Amino acid sequence: MTQIKDIQPTEVWSVFDQMLQIPRPSRHEEKIQEWAVKFGEDLGLETIKDAVGNVIIKKPATPGMENRKTVVIQGHLDMVPQKNSDKEHDFVNDPIEAYVDGDWVTANGTTLGADNGIGVSSAMAVLASTTIKHGPVEVLLTATEETGMDGANGLKAGLLDADILINTDTEDEGVFSVGCAGGxxxxxxxxxxxxxxxxxxxxxxxxxxxxxxxxxxxxxxxxxxxxxxxxxxxxxxxxxxxxxxxxxxxxxxxxxxxxxxxxxxxxxxxxxxxxxxxxxxxxxxxxxxxxxxxxxxxxxxxxxxxxxxxxxxxxxxxxxxxxxxxxxxxxxxxxxxxxxxxxxxxxxxxxxxxxxxxxxxxxxxxxxxxxxxxxxxxxxxxxxxxxxxxxxxxxxPGWQPNVNSEILEEMKGLYEKRFGKQPQLLAMHAGLECGILGATYTNWDMISVGPTIKYPHSPDEKVNIETVQKYWDFLVDTLENVPVK
Incomplete structure (x- = not known):
């Protein structure tokens, strides 16, 4: 059987494979937070864990990219713990049993945690990369998103220096989320x-x-x-x-x-x-x-x-x-x-x-x-x-679309150039953290993108392998073409 860590792009899937081994249901996130802190510190990067459990990791610009706007790549560390009634699984202690099913990765009788584990994995892959050209990058990994958005609500002003937020919690490749409902x-x-x-x-x-x-x-x-x-x-x-x-x-x-x-x-x-x-x-x-x-x-x-x-x-x-x-x-x-x-x-x-x-x-x-x-x-x-x-x-609060978004226009052009078609723009009925985060960091120009994930929050959850590659390639394109300050 194909190992999760060996799927392309291995930069992303190898990190997701690590996350699968670490129990991380909402409100039981200590182990995954420790993993995230160690990940940043092992790379020699400035790493912060704040009072509410958010993890922030900062990576300097690569040579020649110092004049670009700072980007924060954001995802949440927790996952929804759902299982079939006949499945024996302890979400607080047991790893997720993921496997490849044709063009998809899914789990054996439980939620997979691709929501938002793939997004988090892509952010960590950017931190670990020695080949991607990018301006200053910050990674924000929030706590307890699924049961109250505690991390986003508790994030303090002044911890991040970014101009642009790329949220990774959208679940259809080729769809840019530019707004979301409140709840x-x-x-x-x-x-x-x-x-x-x-x-x-x-x-x-x-x-x-x-x-x-x-x-x-x-x-x-x-x-x-x-x-x-x-x-x-x-x-x-x-x-x-x-x-x-x-x-x-x-x-x-x-x-x-x-x-x-x-x-x-x-x-x-x-x-x-x-x-x-x-x-x-x-x-x-x-x-x-x-x-x-x-x-x-x-x-x-x-x-x-x-x-x-x-x-x-x-x-x-x-x-x-x-x-x-x-x-x-x-x-x-x-x-x-x-x-x-x-x-x-x-x-x-x-x-x-x-x-x-x-x-x-x-x-x-x-x-x-x-x-x-x-x-x-x-x-x-x-x-x-x-x-x-x-x-x-x-x-x-909800997140109101910004029709004058600079990063939206840049990413639309990059997407069309790479894939030969225009992305779909969507205001999501699901609650993204962008509305809460944008209320604290009012200067952020925000957008949300991600690979295709089907049936999140249920044991049928699965993520499409091909779209993870497309999402990763596009994220790299975006970082290499971030606007100048």
């Missing part, structure tokens, strides 16, 4: 009221699996199923028609991933067990038919299980069910000014219960700050009416 988290918390489970009931595990999931910004327009919505669609009917009780719910796992799976234990009187099985099958088949073209792998199962000690109080179950089912989800509005682009969306990412509480988490995205807040408060209203305590947190 805000909406978290609804119910106090869990429980009752002793009546031994006259039978217990069943209801499982929603096989959905594709994906990135809640990049993939939200694809009409994929939401496991939480499917679960509570069934529960609403089962509760109203058969008196089914909910014991617990574990749906989704990450705020910025479309939920692929949801599992819960439900209780029903034995004489109504057959009716419950029929109802679950009926609704399951209806949902499959509705989503057949986008979710062919959807599975809805009901299996008998051990009776739990407690169940959720009926009043709370009703309020939770109605709130989750009523809450807006998916694309809410398309953009008028950017045809084909999602303006505003929300993802009902997580619904989870424990002995003390039940938490529902949504991530709202929009290019419009007012529309973002309007949708967030709309969700707040739904869950508040159901009796939940609702918090709006983690708001971050």
């Amino acid at each position: 805000i988290d909406v978290t609804a918390t119910f106090k869990n009221k429980t009752k002793k489970a009546d031994k006259k009931y039978a217990a069943y595990k209801l499982s929603i699996t096989g959905l594709k999931g994906g990135h809640s910004g990049v993939d939200i327009h694809l009409g994929r199923g939401n496991a939480n919505k499917v679960f509570f669609r069934i529960l609403k009917a089962a509760g109203e028609q058969l008196g089914v009780k909910l014991a617990d719910i574990q749906g989704g796992s990450l705020r910025n991933a479309i939920p692929r799976e949801a599992f819960g234990v439900v209780l029903v009187k034995p004489k109504k067990a057959e009716a419950l099985a029929a109802l679950v099958a009926e609704i399951g088949e209806a949902v499959k038919a509705e989503l057949i073209n986008v979710e062919p792998g959807l599975s809805v199962t009901l299996e008998e299980t051990e009776l739990p000690k407690t169940r959720m109080a009926g009043s709370l179950q009703k309020k939770l069910t109605n709130a989750v089912w009523a809450a807006p989800n998916d694309v809410v509005r398309m953009s008028d000014s950017m045809p084909g682009t999602v303006e505003t969306s929300t993802n009902l990412a997580i619904v989870k219960s424990d002995d003390q509480k039940v938490v529902a988490s949504c991530l709202v995205r929009s290019f419009s700050e007012t529309a973002k807040l309007a949708l967030a408060t709309r969700l707040e209203a739904v869950f508040s009416l159901a009796g939940a305590k609702v918090e709006l947190t983690g708001s971050y």
